Amino acid sequence: EDQVTQSPEALRLQEGESSSLNCSYTVSGLRGLFWYRQDPGKGPEFLFTLYSAGEEKEKERLKATLTKKESFLHITAPKPEDSATYLCAVQEETSGSRLTFGEGTQLTVNP
Amino acid sequence: KAGVTQTPRYLIKTRGQQVTLSCSPISGHRSVSWYQQTPGQGLQFLFEYFSETQRNKGNFPGRFSGRQFSNSRSEMNVSTLELGDSALYLCASSRQGGHFTDTQYFGPGTRLTVL
Numbered sequence A: 001e002d003q004v005t006q007s008p009e010a011l012r013l014q015e016g017e018s019s020s021l022n023c024s025y026t027v028s029g030l031r032g033l034f035w036y037r038q039d040p041g042k043g044p045e046f047l048f049t050l051y052s053a054g055e056e057k058e059k060e061r062l063k064a065t066l067t068k069k070e071s072f073l074h075i076t077a078p079k080p081e082d083s084a085t086y087l088c089a090v091q092e093e094t095s096g097s098r099l100t101f102g103e104g105t106q107l108t109v110n111p
Numbered sequence B: 001k002a003g004v005t006q007t008p009r010y011l012i013k014t015r016g017q018q019v020t021l022s023c024s025p026i027s028g029h030r031s032v033s034w035y036q037q038t039p040g041q042g043l044q045f046l047f048e049y050f051s052e053t054q055r056n057k058g059n060f061p062g063r064f065s066g067r068q069f070s071n072s073r074s075e076m077n078v079s080t081l082e083l084g085d086s087a088l089y090l091c092a093s094s095r096q097g098g099h100f101t102d103t104q105y106f107g108p109g110t111r112l113t114v115l
Helices: none
Strands: A003-007 A008-016 A018-028 A029-037 A045-050 A055-059 A062-066 A068-077 A084-092 A105-110 B005-007 B010-013 B018-026 B033-039 B042-050 B053-057 B064-068 B076-077 B087-094 B110-114
Touching: A003 A084, A008 A018, A018 A029, A018 A084, A029 A068, A045 A055, A045 A062, A068 A084, B010 B018, B018 B053, B018 B087, B018 B110, B033 B076, B042 B064, B042 B076, B076 B087
Parallel strands: A008 A105, B010 B110
Antiparallel strands: A003 A018, A018 A068, A029 A045, A029 A084, A055 A062, A062 A068, A084 A105, B005 B018, B018 B076, B033 B042, B033 B087, B042 B053, B064 B076, B087 B110
16 A cells, blocks of 8 residues: 655744755555645645656755655745645556645744 | 636535535646545545546545536535545646646645534
């Protein structure tokens, strides 16, 4: 069974203090790993898709990387508007469109 | 381009009732997936529809059902509501879904409260 574990559960940073969020996964065959951001009361907002180990993608202050067992979301010099819950999800080769999500990391960036 | 829309945004029902939620996908998207989000279980896959057919199903009881119309709009129905069905129900659309690794874009969700 596909498993996705995110750590830490919650993270508090000061504005400008860089850090990383972790997503560990267990799947029989990875088709894609997705990162989403979710603000309170809203649906998840797509950030990145990673397909194979070694791949990296960047968007503004965010950079996502992928290895064979985990993915990291690096946040460089975060701002208060980066505060949100960050969700990681995997899509397995034989599971069709099903996304299996982790529990998320709740990030708070203080000014 | 308009995003995924869901109606209603909020619902309050009592145990034993049934409820129907609606989702309109992004224009040109043919796959619609439904997810349930709760504080204890997180986001869990309910089912996926493509070309008016259910293509994939998660581990939920038969009380949860859905359908898709020829214009790709989708509805999900929950019959005989239980307290544990209180959740945020999210709809996501993608171009093809299935074995294509295309991005799923989520709507704002319908917050269902069962009393």
